[in-house]
Amino acid sequence: MTPETIALIDSLNAVSSRAKGIGEALRTGQMKAERQRQYAKMLSDLASLLLDHADLQDSPFHDTPSPPVPQVSPSDDAA
Known part of the structure; x- marks a missing residue:
């Protein structure tokens, strides 16, 4: 497994691991708009990483190491 796959x-x-808490905070109205935007950005960044990973697997250079993939780290608080 590549370092990129492990990071992904x-x-x-x-x-x-944060999704259930985020859903609950949204359901109860406890998640502030700015935190929603932060979580949405994190999801968007993660989607981009996953797409890049898939494109790399389709690449003829698949076995060539690429730079490490930055990790998306959620904040500790959902609200």
């Missing part, structure tokens, strides 16, 4: 999996796990 770590980022996916970090975002997934």
Whole structure:
């Protein structure tokens, strides 16, 4: 497994672990608009990383190492 794949999996796990708390904060009206924007940006960045990873796998240079993928790190508080 490449370092990029490991970083992507770590980022996916970090975002997934926050999803339930984010949903609850939204449901109860406890999530401020700015925090919603931050989480949306994190999801957007993660989607871009996943697309880049898929494109890399389709590339003829798939076995060529590429620079490390930055990890998406959610904030500790949902509200």
